[in-house]
Amino acid sequence: MTRLEAVIFDVDGTLVDSERDGHRVAFNAAFAEAGLPDRWDVDCYGQLLKIAGGTHRMTYWFESTGRPPAHARELAERLHPSKTRIMRRLVEDGQIRPRPGARQLIEQLTEHGVALHVATTGTRAWVEPLLRNAFGDVFDTVVTGTEVPDLKPSPAVYLEVLARTGCAPEHAVAVEDSANGVLAATAARLRCVAAQNAYTRSHDLSAATLVADGLDDPELVSWFDTRLAEDQRLER
Ligand SMILES: [Mg+2]
Structure with a gap:
């Protein structure tokens, strides 16, 4: 040994x-802030967790909901900093235990x-x-x-x-x-x-x-x- x-x-x-009550909430808030109708419920997010990395996860989602690949990627890259900022706020508010x-x-x-x-x-x-x-x-x-x-x-x-x-x-x-x-x-x-x-x-x-x-x-x-x-x- x-x-x-x-x-x-x-x-x-x-x-x-952190996933259900942290990242999922932060992704949804970033979508809302950008005026997008997309929302991830608890079950849907469980499926999406198979894709590692926030930008990849959003890209996959935007493509699978019909956005052209280049647009999906651009949208995901644009939203990721907002999602990070919102996640940081949840963390600072003590929401993640x-x-x-x-x-x-x-x-x-x-x-x-x-x-x-x-x-x-x-x-x-x-x-x-x-x-x-x-x-x-x-x-x-x-x-x-x-x-x-x-x-x-x-x-x-x-x-x-x-x-x-x-x-x-x-x-x-x-x-x-x-x-x-x-x-x-x-x-x-x-x-x-x-x-x-x-x-x-x-x-x-x-x-x-x-x-x-x-x-x-x-x-x-x-x-x-x-x-x-x-x-x-x-x-x-
Ligand atoms: Mg893990």
């Missing part, structure tokens, strides 16, 4: 319940001297205030989609975290909620623990080392307990 030196977290859907078990897991890892990092394809403008509001300054290295535009399932954002921290993949574990996230982490040769949510329960997460119902699932809690206890034993 190799010592657990770092845990690298995804943000959306993993550390926080940590998932159950997130704070406890972070506390436990910190107590054991495990470094905490973030690998997200979200935009830094809302990711930073979100992490600060929800968790304080607990993360060492935060790499976002602003620095690494390759979307998951590309491993690029994980590889960037590993490169910046100098951590070997066998000494780190990724925590993800979705199929694209698990694929990104495992392509970077990381072990990945999946904490599903309502939107990702139907995803194929079979590449993950463990698939749990959430960060407060006793199976996930005991998986980390076992790892940390093992490391402590080796140190003695």
